Amino acid sequence: MEVLSIKHLSKKFGKKLKYAVNNADLTVERGELLALVGESGSGKTTLLRLVAGFEEADKGIISINGITVVKDNFSMKPEKRKIGMVFQDYALFPHLTVAENIEFGLNKDCCDDKKARVKEILEMVGLSGFENKYPHILSGGQQQRVALARALAPKPGVILLDEPFSNLDAVLKDQVREEVRNIIKKAGATALFVTHDMRDALSSADRIAILKDGKIQQVGTPRELYDKPVNLYVANFFGKINAMNAIANKGVYQLKSGEIKGVNSSENGQLLIAIRPENVEILTHKEENSLEAKVLLAQYFGDHQQVHADIGTESHIVIHAHEKILFQKGDIIYLRFNPEKIHVLDTCWYPGLAK
Ligand SMILES: Nc1ncnc2c1ncn2[C@@H]1O[C@H](COP(=O)(O)OP(=O)(O)OP(=O)(O)O)[C@@H](O)[C@H]1O
Ligand SMILES: [Mg+2]
Structure with missing residues (x-):
């Protein structure tokens, strides 16, 4: 069953500019990890921000778990969309502990006992015992897991990750990529993540969607995109x-x-x-x-x-x-x-x- 559905989605930032997202159609199935790739400026972040509600679409429909969040002139407020976000720089609050960072986004809708949920989610990301530590003493990979825990804690319909691995060095990246995938799978979450690194996409995603000039070129499994690219842009992106x-x-x-x-x-x-x-x-x-x-x-x-x-x-x-x-x-x-x-x-x- 599809959790995220995007239909004919378009966005232009100025009348004279070209489309940042151009008539995009995409669905993400329950429990799926879908990577959005493409060269710089192809519209990846814009598409993610449209789903999150940080940008207003010019045209198109977005629904999450069957609830329409964007259509015609209607645009549901970001905080009502039941979305978890993981930003490139993790965006953890430096003055709050790990537990407080995670608890911050929790409300009664998700869990009666916030403390228990924090404990449960920290266990899931392998950071039990880190409750009272502050973000600055954690490694890049650990901060990444706190950011992921914070996004997953309220049990969102879908989590969106923008370049989640780009701040990590190459060795750490291989390890964190695997951890992030395992955590998302263990949580049963549905995720859409943006990356410009074909290795991230090929190794972590269930399916990949590739953008050029705001248009989706192809959607398929990593193998399909590598072995059966529809055009040279897709082919060249993967090597x-x-x-x-x-x-x-x-x-x-x-x-x-x-x-x-x-x-x-x-x-x-x-x-x-x-x-x-x-x-x-x-x-x-x-x-x-x-x-x-x-x-x-x-x-x-x-x-x-x-x-x-x-x-x-x-x-x-x-x-x-x-x-x-x-x-x-x-x-x-x-x-x-x-x-x-x-x-x-x-x-x-x-x-x-x-x-
Ligand atoms: N706030 C904005 N105002 C004007 N133009 C914008 C704005 N945000 C994005 N754009 C333009 O929209 C297009 C798509 O940008 P976007 O940031 O979505 O690309 P991207 O695929 O995420 O690129 P990158 O890999 O460099 O992060 C670009 O041409 C960009 O200049
Ligand atoms: Mg971007």
């Missing part, structure tokens, strides 16, 4: 990808410099195809269904070698090779594209490449 023009005809992709056979595609005609670097194999001899290529650049990264090669297409091909052989500029190699891993992209954002 390197090789995009090529091809003419498809009965299971064969004809490239400028050769062909790839055994493709399981029903589409025919001019296409923009894409394949991730790890799905291209390097051969040292010509074999069936391989294309000759010249190494332009080979970089050794320990766990893999990144090879840039020219096969005569508009742009060079990047391969992540795990072979023991170290390739060098000028080497002639043969590339085999895994036909099952080739994906057809929509050309909407990069029409120049396809035509």
Whole structure:
């Protein structure tokens, strides 16, 4: 069942400016952790703030647990929306203890015994015994958990997190990401979190929604977005990808410099195809269904070698090779594209490449 439903949501900050959020449709299911990603300025924070009620929508409907909070000229006050917020800087009150910070947002609607609820939620986030400590003596990860406890304590319909991991260093981030996910799952909460880091989204979210210029490009599981991106913007957001023009005809992709056979595609005609670097194999001899290529650049990264090669297409091909052989500029190699891993992209954002 959907807990958060967003329909045709739009927001512009000035008449002459472009839309910050443009006709967005999104649902978050009960117990789901949904990541909202996109480049800087794509509208992530604005969308979150519209849901929280900190910004007024120009158009659209938002409902939380079946209750309409935004529609036409109606906009329910933020404090009535039953939303928990976790901000990037945690926004803990420095002069209040951990327990007081959490108790601050509690009222009779959520729990008769506030002290018991604070105890229960601190146990859930693994901070029992920290009741009387002040925020400044806690580590970044612990402050993050207090902020999460404060957001979860009133049992909100949905919790919203804006860049919850961006203040943490890389090592702590891996650990906190996992903890936050576990706590949200344990609490049975429904969460929408904003991040510009694809690693946060791929590793923590149940589903991801990706924005560009305020428009939702694709919504799906991390695997769907990584393996089956709808366009180059989505594909590039989740790492390197090789995009090529091809003419498809009965299971064969004809490239400028050769062909790839055994493709399981029903589409025919001019296409923009894409394949991730790890799905291209390097051969040292010509074999069936391989294309000759010249190494332009080979970089050794320990766990893999990144090879840039020219096969005569508009742009060079990047391969992540795990072979023991170290390739060098000028080497002639043969590339085999895994036909099952080739994906057809929509050309909407990069029409120049396809035509
Ligand atoms: N209060 C505001 N007044 C005017 N323009 C705004 C305001 N808030 C956001 N915008 C504009 O709306 C667009 C979307 O901004 P938003 O902050 O939602 O992006 P974001 O995806 O959260 O970016 P970031 O990753 O940098 O945080 C941007 O063009 C931004 O300049
Ligand atoms: Mg933002």
